Amino acid sequence: MTDSEPISIGIDLGTTYSCVATWMNNHVEIIANDQGNRTTPSYVAFSDQDRLIGEAAKMQIGRNPMNTIFDAKRFIGRRFDDENAKKAMMHMPVKVSADAHNKPKFDVEAYGEQKSFYPEEISAMVLTKLKQTAEAFIGKTVRNAVITVPAYFNDAQRQATKDAGAIAGLNVLRIINEPTAAAVAYGLDKMSSKEKRVLIFDLGGGTFDVSLLTMEDGVFEVKATAGNTYLG
Incomplete structure (x- = not known):
């Protein structure tokens, strides 16, 4: 570069x-x-005077749980009545409501007034x-x-x-x-031009995913994926 x-x-x-x-x-x-x-940390917190992101937001969740948002990824692109979204709501202190189009939004008190934020x-x-x-x-x-x-x-x-x-x-x-990103990071796309099968284990902080990929001439295709969205 x-x-x-x-x-x-x-x-x-x-x-x-x-x-x-x-x-x-x-x-x-x-x-x-x-x-x-x-x-x-994928955390965002609001107070009367400030907005905190990352470590600062996560550190203060104990004293400000109702205004600290995490796990937004579990809601992004989903409907409010989606079963996965409903399950995620059970583990969150923040209020989650539906807008007029059935999209989830987080309701918090920010800068001294009630505000709503979408997962995006x-x-x-x-x-x-x-x-x-x-x-x-x-x-x-x-x-x-x-x-x-x-x-x-x-x-x-x-x-x-x-x-x-x-x-x-x-x-x-x-x-x-x-x-696919994990496979590329390990250079698997450059190992051989012949077709290969690759099994990727991704144990994250909140989810566990296993994906089966095929690789040929540096091109990856996801054939199957499974996992537990609450194992991490």
């Missing part, structure tokens, strides 16, 4: 933690945040934090990003994730499957 080339970043937008990386000096550099950590907006706040983390490290404005999503995400969930990126001021070049 030369100084004249636009900077691109890769973002793993996770259920409980997220991280950002870029290609630098011929290798992938996972970028540490302002706390020195290479992962950032909360995810965008986390993405903005990661964008700022990358810019502080690289020393340049970042616009282009690739964001990973679970292989089982449907079109609505993928589009909602892309929308979150746009809200964060990112030009989302691609939405790619998390197991």
Whole structure:
């Protein structure tokens, strides 16, 4: 990458933690945040005076649970009456309600008044934090990003994730499957031109996914995926 080339970043937008990386000096550099950590909690909190994102938001959840939002990824691109969304609501202190189009929204008290935020907006706040983390490290404005999503995400969930990126001021070049990103990270796409089967285990902070991929000439195809969305 030369100084004249636009900077691109890769973002793993996770259920409980997220991280950002870029290609630098011929290798992938996972970028540490302002706390020195290479992962950032996917938490957003509101108070009368402030909005907190990441570690600061997670640290104060004990004294401000009703205004601290996490697990937004479990709602993004889903309907309010979706069974998975209903299950997620049972584990959250934040009030979740439906808008006129049956989309879920988080109802909190922010800046001294009642406000509602969609999952895309909360995810965008986390993405903005990661964008700022990358810019502080690289020393340049970042616009282009690739964001990973679970292989089982449907079109609505993928589009909602892309929308979150746009809200964060990112030009989302691609939405790619998390197991595919893992396979590429390990260089499996360069090992052989012959067809191979690859099994990817992804044990995250909030979910566990297993995906079966086929690989041929550097092209991956997800054949099957399974897992537990509450094992992590």
